[in-house]
Amino acid sequence: MTSKSPDPIDRDSDLAEPRPRGGDSARSSAPTTKLAKLREAITEIDQRHAEGQSEYFGEATLVPESSVAPDLASSTDVPSFADALSFDDEGDGPEDFDASYAKAKKTAMNMLAMRDHASGELRDKLLKRDFLPEAVDELIAKLQKSRLLDDEEFAHRYVRAHRERRKLSRTALKRELxxxxxAAEIVSGAVEGVDGEDDLARQVAEKKAASTRGLDYEVRERRILGMLARRGFASSVCLKVTREVLVED
Structure with missing residues:
Protein backbone atom coordinates (compact mmCIF):
# COMPACT_ATOMS: atom_id res chain seq x y z
CA MET A 1 0.00 0.00 0.00
CA THR A 2 1.52 3.25 -1.09
CA SER A 3 1.61 6.06 1.50
CA LYS A 4 0.12 9.26 0.44
CA SER A 5 2.28 12.32 0.88
CA PRO A 6 0.68 15.34 2.49
CA ASP A 7 -0.75 17.96 0.28
CA PRO A 8 1.70 20.73 -0.35
CA ILE A 9 0.92 24.05 1.26
CA ASP A 10 -0.59 26.45 -1.10
CA ARG A 11 1.84 29.27 -1.78
CA ASP A 12 -0.97 31.78 -1.40
CA SER A 13 -2.20 30.47 1.97
CA ASP A 14 -1.67 32.35 5.26
CA LEU A 15 0.43 29.48 6.67
CA ALA A 16 3.02 29.62 3.94
CA GLU A 17 6.28 31.19 5.11
CA PRO A 18 7.41 34.05 2.92
CA ARG A 19 10.62 33.33 1.11
CA PRO A 20 13.01 36.26 1.23
CA ARG A 21 14.31 37.38 -2.10
CA GLY A 22 17.93 36.76 -2.76
CA GLY A 23 18.13 33.33 -1.16
CA ASP A 24 20.00 32.52 2.07
CA SER A 25 22.08 35.68 2.09
CA ALA A 26 19.00 37.88 2.22
CA ARG A 27 17.50 35.73 4.99
CA SER A 28 20.58 36.10 7.19
CA SER A 29 20.98 39.81 6.56
CA ALA A 30 17.42 40.73 7.68
CA PRO A 31 17.92 40.04 11.42
CA THR A 32 21.30 41.73 11.26
CA THR A 33 19.77 44.86 9.81
CA LYS A 34 17.06 44.91 12.48
CA LEU A 35 19.63 44.35 15.23
CA ALA A 36 21.67 47.26 13.90
CA LYS A 37 18.58 49.50 13.97
CA LEU A 38 17.87 48.44 17.54
CA ARG A 39 21.43 49.25 18.54
CA GLU A 40 21.13 52.65 16.89
CA ALA A 41 17.96 53.31 18.88
CA ILE A 42 19.68 52.34 22.13
CA THR A 43 22.66 54.56 21.30
CA GLU A 44 20.30 57.49 20.73
CA ILE A 45 18.61 56.81 24.06
CA ASP A 46 21.98 56.81 25.86
CA GLN A 47 23.05 60.02 24.13
CA ARG A 48 19.84 61.86 25.05
CA HIS A 49 20.11 60.63 28.63
CA ALA A 50 23.69 61.92 28.85
CA GLU A 51 22.51 65.31 27.53
CA GLY A 52 19.91 65.52 30.30
CA GLN A 53 16.83 65.12 28.11
CA SER A 54 14.88 63.39 30.85
CA GLU A 55 11.56 64.10 29.21
CA TYR A 56 12.55 61.69 26.47
CA PHE A 57 12.14 58.82 28.90
CA GLY A 58 8.42 59.12 29.57
CA GLU A 59 6.28 56.08 30.13
CA ALA A 60 5.18 56.12 26.51
CA THR A 61 8.75 55.80 25.17
CA LEU A 62 8.82 52.34 23.68
CA VAL A 63 11.25 50.43 21.52
CA PRO A 64 10.36 51.40 17.94
CA GLU A 65 8.50 48.51 16.37
CA SER A 66 10.43 48.96 13.16
CA SER A 67 13.64 48.24 15.08
CA VAL A 68 12.40 45.05 16.71
CA ALA A 69 12.23 41.62 15.19
CA PRO A 70 8.65 40.67 14.16
CA ASP A 71 8.45 37.89 16.72
CA LEU A 72 9.30 40.39 19.50
CA ALA A 73 7.30 43.40 18.34
CA SER A 74 4.01 41.89 19.44
CA SER A 75 5.32 40.43 22.70
CA THR A 76 3.91 41.83 25.93
CA ASP A 77 7.28 41.24 27.61
CA VAL A 78 9.05 44.02 25.74
CA PRO A 79 9.62 46.80 28.30
CA SER A 80 9.80 50.47 27.55
CA PHE A 81 13.18 52.13 27.59
CA ALA A 82 12.09 54.06 30.67
CA ASP A 83 11.41 50.76 32.45
CA ALA A 84 14.68 49.29 31.23
CA LEU A 85 16.66 52.20 32.59
CA SER A 86 15.14 51.74 36.04
CA PHE A 87 16.11 48.07 36.30
CA ASP A 88 18.82 47.28 38.85
CA ASP A 89 21.59 44.92 37.88
CA GLU A 90 21.23 41.51 39.43
CA GLY A 91 22.70 41.55 42.90
CA ASP A 92 22.61 45.37 43.19
CA GLY A 93 19.09 45.67 44.59
CA PRO A 94 18.26 47.43 47.86
CA GLU A 95 19.72 45.87 50.95
CA ASP A 96 17.21 44.08 53.16
CA PHE A 97 16.41 45.20 56.70
CA ASP A 98 18.21 42.40 58.57
CA ALA A 99 21.46 42.86 56.68
CA SER A 100 21.38 46.63 57.13
CA TYR A 101 20.58 46.30 60.84
CA ALA A 102 23.45 43.85 61.40
CA LYS A 103 25.96 46.12 59.68
CA ALA A 104 24.66 49.22 61.48
CA LYS A 105 24.91 47.43 64.83
CA LYS A 106 28.51 46.40 64.22
CA THR A 107 29.44 49.94 63.16
CA ALA A 108 27.64 51.50 66.14
CA MET A 109 29.36 49.23 68.66
CA ASN A 110 32.76 50.11 67.20
CA MET A 111 31.95 53.82 67.51
CA LEU A 112 30.74 53.48 71.08
CA ALA A 113 33.87 51.52 71.98
CA MET A 114 35.96 54.49 70.85
CA ARG A 115 33.99 57.13 72.80
CA ASP A 116 30.55 58.06 74.10
CA HIS A 117 27.98 59.36 71.64
CA ALA A 118 24.69 61.17 71.94
CA SER A 119 21.75 59.39 70.31
CA GLY A 120 21.31 62.00 67.59
CA GLU A 121 25.02 62.13 66.88
CA LEU A 122 25.24 58.36 66.44
CA ARG A 123 22.11 58.27 64.30
CA ASP A 124 23.49 60.92 61.94
CA LYS A 125 26.76 59.03 61.53
CA LEU A 126 24.99 55.77 60.71
CA LEU A 127 22.65 57.41 58.21
CA LYS A 128 25.62 58.97 56.43
CA ARG A 129 26.85 55.42 55.84
CA ASP A 130 23.64 54.67 53.92
CA PHE A 131 22.16 52.16 56.34
CA LEU A 132 18.37 51.85 56.10
CA PRO A 133 16.74 54.59 58.22
CA GLU A 134 14.26 52.17 59.75
CA ALA A 135 17.10 49.81 60.73
CA VAL A 136 19.03 52.69 62.29
CA ASP A 137 15.98 53.90 64.24
CA GLU A 138 15.33 50.43 65.66
CA LEU A 139 18.98 50.04 66.62
CA ILE A 140 19.05 53.42 68.39
CA ALA A 141 15.91 52.51 70.34
CA LYS A 142 17.43 49.21 71.49
CA LEU A 143 20.70 50.86 72.49
CA GLN A 144 18.76 53.40 74.55
CA LYS A 145 16.72 50.66 76.19
CA SER A 146 19.87 48.77 77.13
CA ARG A 147 21.41 52.01 78.48
CA LEU A 148 24.28 51.84 76.03
CA LEU A 149 22.98 55.21 74.88
CA ASP A 150 21.97 57.66 77.61
CA ASP A 151 21.74 61.28 76.50
CA GLU A 152 21.52 62.72 80.00
CA GLU A 153 24.58 60.84 81.24
CA PHE A 154 26.42 61.72 78.05
CA ALA A 155 25.67 65.44 78.50
CA HIS A 156 26.92 65.52 82.10
CA ARG A 157 30.11 63.59 81.27
CA TYR A 158 30.75 65.86 78.31
CA VAL A 159 30.39 69.00 80.45
CA ARG A 160 32.77 67.71 83.13
CA ALA A 161 35.42 66.62 80.64
CA HIS A 162 35.38 69.68 78.39
CA ARG A 163 35.06 72.14 81.26
CA GLU A 164 38.26 70.74 82.73
CA ARG A 165 40.26 69.99 79.58
CA ARG A 166 39.25 72.78 77.19
CA LYS A 167 38.14 75.38 79.73
CA LEU A 168 34.87 76.02 77.90
CA SER A 169 32.32 78.49 79.24
CA ARG A 170 28.68 77.57 79.87
CA THR A 171 27.72 79.21 76.57
CA ALA A 172 30.29 77.21 74.63
CA LEU A 173 29.23 73.97 76.32
CA LYS A 174 25.60 74.60 75.41
CA ARG A 175 26.59 75.23 71.81
CA GLU A 176 28.67 72.04 71.59
CA LEU A 177 25.95 69.88 73.14
CA ALA A 183 17.28 68.10 73.47
CA ALA A 184 17.25 71.63 74.92
CA GLU A 185 16.11 70.43 78.36
CA ILE A 186 18.97 67.92 78.54
CA VAL A 187 21.49 70.60 77.58
CA SER A 188 20.14 73.05 80.17
CA GLY A 189 20.18 70.41 82.89
CA ALA A 190 23.78 69.48 82.15
CA VAL A 191 25.15 73.03 82.44
CA GLU A 192 22.83 74.20 85.20
CA GLY A 193 25.25 73.44 87.99
CA VAL A 194 28.32 74.83 86.23
CA ASP A 195 29.74 77.87 88.02
CA GLY A 196 33.04 79.69 88.45
CA GLU A 197 32.99 81.48 85.10
CA ASP A 198 35.30 84.25 86.28
CA ASP A 199 37.85 81.83 87.74
CA LEU A 200 37.87 79.70 84.61
CA ALA A 201 38.22 82.76 82.36
CA ARG A 202 41.16 83.93 84.49
CA GLN A 203 42.92 80.59 83.99
CA VAL A 204 42.57 80.95 80.23
CA ALA A 205 43.72 84.59 80.29
CA GLU A 206 46.76 83.87 82.45
CA LYS A 207 47.93 81.07 80.15
CA LYS A 208 47.58 83.29 77.10
CA ALA A 209 49.29 86.21 78.82
CA ALA A 210 52.27 84.02 79.68
CA SER A 211 52.67 82.97 76.02
CA THR A 212 52.56 86.60 74.76
CA ARG A 213 55.12 88.22 77.05
CA GLY A 214 57.43 90.53 75.14
CA LEU A 215 54.69 91.72 72.74
CA ASP A 216 53.09 95.16 72.81
CA TYR A 217 50.31 95.69 75.30
CA GLU A 218 47.67 96.18 72.59
CA VAL A 219 48.69 92.94 70.84
CA ARG A 220 48.57 90.96 74.07
CA GLU A 221 45.19 92.43 74.98
CA ARG A 222 43.73 91.60 71.58
CA ARG A 223 44.96 88.01 71.67
CA ILE A 224 43.73 87.36 75.20
CA LEU A 225 40.32 88.84 74.41
CA GLY A 226 40.10 86.73 71.27
CA MET A 227 40.93 83.55 73.14
CA LEU A 228 38.32 84.22 75.82
CA ALA A 229 35.68 85.09 73.22
CA ARG A 230 36.29 81.82 71.34
CA ARG A 231 35.77 79.92 74.60
CA GLY A 232 32.34 81.53 74.87
CA PHE A 233 32.83 83.85 77.85
CA ALA A 234 30.66 86.94 78.10
CA SER A 235 32.21 90.18 76.83
CA SER A 236 32.05 91.78 80.28
CA VAL A 237 33.97 88.86 81.79
CA CYS A 238 36.50 88.94 78.94
CA LEU A 239 37.31 92.65 79.42
CA LYS A 240 37.46 92.45 83.21
CA VAL A 241 39.73 89.41 83.36
CA THR A 242 42.05 90.55 80.55
CA ARG A 243 42.77 93.92 82.16
CA GLU A 244 43.36 92.34 85.56
CA VAL A 245 45.76 89.76 84.19
CA LEU A 246 47.77 92.27 82.15
CA VAL A 247 48.10 94.63 85.11
CA GLU A 248 49.33 91.81 87.34
CA ASP A 249 51.68 90.26 84.78
Whole structure:
Protein backbone atom coordinates (compact mmCIF):
# COMPACT_ATOMS: atom_id res chain seq x y z
CA MET A 1 0.00 0.00 0.00
CA THR A 2 1.52 3.25 -1.09
CA SER A 3 1.61 6.06 1.50
CA LYS A 4 0.12 9.26 0.44
CA SER A 5 2.28 12.32 0.88
CA PRO A 6 0.68 15.34 2.49
CA ASP A 7 -0.75 17.96 0.28
CA PRO A 8 1.70 20.73 -0.35
CA ILE A 9 0.92 24.05 1.26
CA ASP A 10 -0.59 26.45 -1.10
CA ARG A 11 1.84 29.27 -1.78
CA ASP A 12 -0.97 31.78 -1.40
CA SER A 13 -2.20 30.47 1.97
CA ASP A 14 -1.67 32.35 5.26
CA LEU A 15 0.43 29.48 6.67
CA ALA A 16 3.02 29.62 3.94
CA GLU A 17 6.28 31.19 5.11
CA PRO A 18 7.41 34.05 2.92
CA ARG A 19 10.62 33.33 1.11
CA PRO A 20 13.01 36.26 1.23
CA ARG A 21 14.31 37.38 -2.10
CA GLY A 22 17.93 36.76 -2.76
CA GLY A 23 18.13 33.33 -1.16
CA ASP A 24 20.00 32.52 2.07
CA SER A 25 22.08 35.68 2.09
CA ALA A 26 19.00 37.88 2.22
CA ARG A 27 17.50 35.73 4.99
CA SER A 28 20.58 36.10 7.19
CA SER A 29 20.98 39.81 6.56
CA ALA A 30 17.42 40.73 7.68
CA PRO A 31 17.92 40.04 11.42
CA THR A 32 21.30 41.73 11.26
CA THR A 33 19.77 44.86 9.81
CA LYS A 34 17.06 44.91 12.48
CA LEU A 35 19.63 44.35 15.23
CA ALA A 36 21.67 47.26 13.90
CA LYS A 37 18.58 49.50 13.97
CA LEU A 38 17.87 48.44 17.54
CA ARG A 39 21.43 49.25 18.54
CA GLU A 40 21.13 52.65 16.89
CA ALA A 41 17.96 53.31 18.88
CA ILE A 42 19.68 52.34 22.13
CA THR A 43 22.66 54.56 21.30
CA GLU A 44 20.30 57.49 20.73
CA ILE A 45 18.61 56.81 24.06
CA ASP A 46 21.98 56.81 25.86
CA GLN A 47 23.05 60.02 24.13
CA ARG A 48 19.84 61.86 25.05
CA HIS A 49 20.11 60.63 28.63
CA ALA A 50 23.69 61.92 28.85
CA GLU A 51 22.51 65.31 27.53
CA GLY A 52 19.91 65.52 30.30
CA GLN A 53 16.83 65.12 28.11
CA SER A 54 14.88 63.39 30.85
CA GLU A 55 11.56 64.10 29.21
CA TYR A 56 12.55 61.69 26.47
CA PHE A 57 12.14 58.82 28.90
CA GLY A 58 8.42 59.12 29.57
CA GLU A 59 6.28 56.08 30.13
CA ALA A 60 5.18 56.12 26.51
CA THR A 61 8.75 55.80 25.17
CA LEU A 62 8.82 52.34 23.68
CA VAL A 63 11.25 50.43 21.52
CA PRO A 64 10.36 51.40 17.94
CA GLU A 65 8.50 48.51 16.37
CA SER A 66 10.43 48.96 13.16
CA SER A 67 13.64 48.24 15.08
CA VAL A 68 12.40 45.05 16.71
CA ALA A 69 12.23 41.62 15.19
CA PRO A 70 8.65 40.67 14.16
CA ASP A 71 8.45 37.89 16.72
CA LEU A 72 9.30 40.39 19.50
CA ALA A 73 7.30 43.40 18.34
CA SER A 74 4.01 41.89 19.44
CA SER A 75 5.32 40.43 22.70
CA THR A 76 3.91 41.83 25.93
CA ASP A 77 7.28 41.24 27.61
CA VAL A 78 9.05 44.02 25.74
CA PRO A 79 9.62 46.80 28.30
CA SER A 80 9.80 50.47 27.55
CA PHE A 81 13.18 52.13 27.59
CA ALA A 82 12.09 54.06 30.67
CA ASP A 83 11.41 50.76 32.45
CA ALA A 84 14.68 49.29 31.23
CA LEU A 85 16.66 52.20 32.59
CA SER A 86 15.14 51.74 36.04
CA PHE A 87 16.11 48.07 36.30
CA ASP A 88 18.82 47.28 38.85
CA ASP A 89 21.59 44.92 37.88
CA GLU A 90 21.23 41.51 39.43
CA GLY A 91 22.70 41.55 42.90
CA ASP A 92 22.61 45.37 43.19
CA GLY A 93 19.09 45.67 44.59
CA PRO A 94 18.26 47.43 47.86
CA GLU A 95 19.72 45.87 50.95
CA ASP A 96 17.21 44.08 53.16
CA PHE A 97 16.41 45.20 56.70
CA ASP A 98 18.21 42.40 58.57
CA ALA A 99 21.46 42.86 56.68
CA SER A 100 21.38 46.63 57.13
CA TYR A 101 20.58 46.30 60.84
CA ALA A 102 23.45 43.85 61.40
CA LYS A 103 25.96 46.12 59.68
CA ALA A 104 24.66 49.22 61.48
CA LYS A 105 24.91 47.43 64.83
CA LYS A 106 28.51 46.40 64.22
CA THR A 107 29.44 49.94 63.16
CA ALA A 108 27.64 51.50 66.14
CA MET A 109 29.36 49.23 68.66
CA ASN A 110 32.76 50.11 67.20
CA MET A 111 31.95 53.82 67.51
CA LEU A 112 30.74 53.48 71.08
CA ALA A 113 33.87 51.52 71.98
CA MET A 114 35.96 54.49 70.85
CA ARG A 115 33.99 57.13 72.80
CA ASP A 116 30.55 58.06 74.10
CA HIS A 117 27.98 59.36 71.64
CA ALA A 118 24.69 61.17 71.94
CA SER A 119 21.75 59.39 70.31
CA GLY A 120 21.31 62.00 67.59
CA GLU A 121 25.02 62.13 66.88
CA LEU A 122 25.24 58.36 66.44
CA ARG A 123 22.11 58.27 64.30
CA ASP A 124 23.49 60.92 61.94
CA LYS A 125 26.76 59.03 61.53
CA LEU A 126 24.99 55.77 60.71
CA LEU A 127 22.65 57.41 58.21
CA LYS A 128 25.62 58.97 56.43
CA ARG A 129 26.85 55.42 55.84
CA ASP A 130 23.64 54.67 53.92
CA PHE A 131 22.16 52.16 56.34
CA LEU A 132 18.37 51.85 56.10
CA PRO A 133 16.74 54.59 58.22
CA GLU A 134 14.26 52.17 59.75
CA ALA A 135 17.10 49.81 60.73
CA VAL A 136 19.03 52.69 62.29
CA ASP A 137 15.98 53.90 64.24
CA GLU A 138 15.33 50.43 65.66
CA LEU A 139 18.98 50.04 66.62
CA ILE A 140 19.05 53.42 68.39
CA ALA A 141 15.91 52.51 70.34
CA LYS A 142 17.43 49.21 71.49
CA LEU A 143 20.70 50.86 72.49
CA GLN A 144 18.76 53.40 74.55
CA LYS A 145 16.72 50.66 76.19
CA SER A 146 19.87 48.77 77.13
CA ARG A 147 21.41 52.01 78.48
CA LEU A 148 24.28 51.84 76.03
CA LEU A 149 22.98 55.21 74.88
CA ASP A 150 21.97 57.66 77.61
CA ASP A 151 21.74 61.28 76.50
CA GLU A 152 21.52 62.72 80.00
CA GLU A 153 24.58 60.84 81.24
CA PHE A 154 26.42 61.72 78.05
CA ALA A 155 25.67 65.44 78.50
CA HIS A 156 26.92 65.52 82.10
CA ARG A 157 30.11 63.59 81.27
CA TYR A 158 30.75 65.86 78.31
CA VAL A 159 30.39 69.00 80.45
CA ARG A 160 32.77 67.71 83.13
CA ALA A 161 35.42 66.62 80.64
CA HIS A 162 35.38 69.68 78.39
CA ARG A 163 35.06 72.14 81.26
CA GLU A 164 38.26 70.74 82.73
CA ARG A 165 40.26 69.99 79.58
CA ARG A 166 39.25 72.78 77.19
CA LYS A 167 38.14 75.38 79.73
CA LEU A 168 34.87 76.02 77.90
CA SER A 169 32.32 78.49 79.24
CA ARG A 170 28.68 77.57 79.87
CA THR A 171 27.72 79.21 76.57
CA ALA A 172 30.29 77.21 74.63
CA LEU A 173 29.23 73.97 76.32
CA LYS A 174 25.60 74.60 75.41
CA ARG A 175 26.59 75.23 71.81
CA GLU A 176 28.67 72.04 71.59
CA LEU A 177 25.95 69.88 73.14
CA UNK A 178 23.28 71.29 70.82
CA UNK A 179 25.44 70.39 67.81
CA UNK A 180 25.27 66.78 68.92
CA UNK A 181 21.49 66.76 68.62
CA UNK A 182 20.64 66.76 72.32
CA ALA A 183 17.28 68.10 73.47
CA ALA A 184 17.25 71.63 74.92
CA GLU A 185 16.11 70.43 78.36
CA ILE A 186 18.97 67.92 78.54
CA VAL A 187 21.49 70.60 77.58
CA SER A 188 20.14 73.05 80.17
CA GLY A 189 20.18 70.41 82.89
CA ALA A 190 23.78 69.48 82.15
CA VAL A 191 25.15 73.03 82.44
CA GLU A 192 22.83 74.20 85.20
CA GLY A 193 25.25 73.44 87.99
CA VAL A 194 28.32 74.83 86.23
CA ASP A 195 29.74 77.87 88.02
CA GLY A 196 33.04 79.69 88.45
CA GLU A 197 32.99 81.48 85.10
CA ASP A 198 35.30 84.25 86.28
CA ASP A 199 37.85 81.83 87.74
CA LEU A 200 37.87 79.70 84.61
CA ALA A 201 38.22 82.76 82.36
CA ARG A 202 41.16 83.93 84.49
CA GLN A 203 42.92 80.59 83.99
CA VAL A 204 42.57 80.95 80.23
CA ALA A 205 43.72 84.59 80.29
CA GLU A 206 46.76 83.87 82.45
CA LYS A 207 47.93 81.07 80.15
CA LYS A 208 47.58 83.29 77.10
CA ALA A 209 49.29 86.21 78.82
CA ALA A 210 52.27 84.02 79.68
CA SER A 211 52.67 82.97 76.02
CA THR A 212 52.56 86.60 74.76
CA ARG A 213 55.12 88.22 77.05
CA GLY A 214 57.43 90.53 75.14
CA LEU A 215 54.69 91.72 72.74
CA ASP A 216 53.09 95.16 72.81
CA TYR A 217 50.31 95.69 75.30
CA GLU A 218 47.67 96.18 72.59
CA VAL A 219 48.69 92.94 70.84
CA ARG A 220 48.57 90.96 74.07
CA GLU A 221 45.19 92.43 74.98
CA ARG A 222 43.73 91.60 71.58
CA ARG A 223 44.96 88.01 71.67
CA ILE A 224 43.73 87.36 75.20
CA LEU A 225 40.32 88.84 74.41
CA GLY A 226 40.10 86.73 71.27
CA MET A 227 40.93 83.55 73.14
CA LEU A 228 38.32 84.22 75.82
CA ALA A 229 35.68 85.09 73.22
CA ARG A 230 36.29 81.82 71.34
CA ARG A 231 35.77 79.92 74.60
CA GLY A 232 32.34 81.53 74.87
CA PHE A 233 32.83 83.85 77.85
CA ALA A 234 30.66 86.94 78.10
CA SER A 235 32.21 90.18 76.83
CA SER A 236 32.05 91.78 80.28
CA VAL A 237 33.97 88.86 81.79
CA CYS A 238 36.50 88.94 78.94
CA LEU A 239 37.31 92.65 79.42
CA LYS A 240 37.46 92.45 83.21
CA VAL A 241 39.73 89.41 83.36
CA THR A 242 42.05 90.55 80.55
CA ARG A 243 42.77 93.92 82.16
CA GLU A 244 43.36 92.34 85.56
CA VAL A 245 45.76 89.76 84.19
CA LEU A 246 47.77 92.27 82.15
CA VAL A 247 48.10 94.63 85.11
CA GLU A 248 49.33 91.81 87.34
CA ASP A 249 51.68 90.26 84.78
Missing amino acids: SKKGL
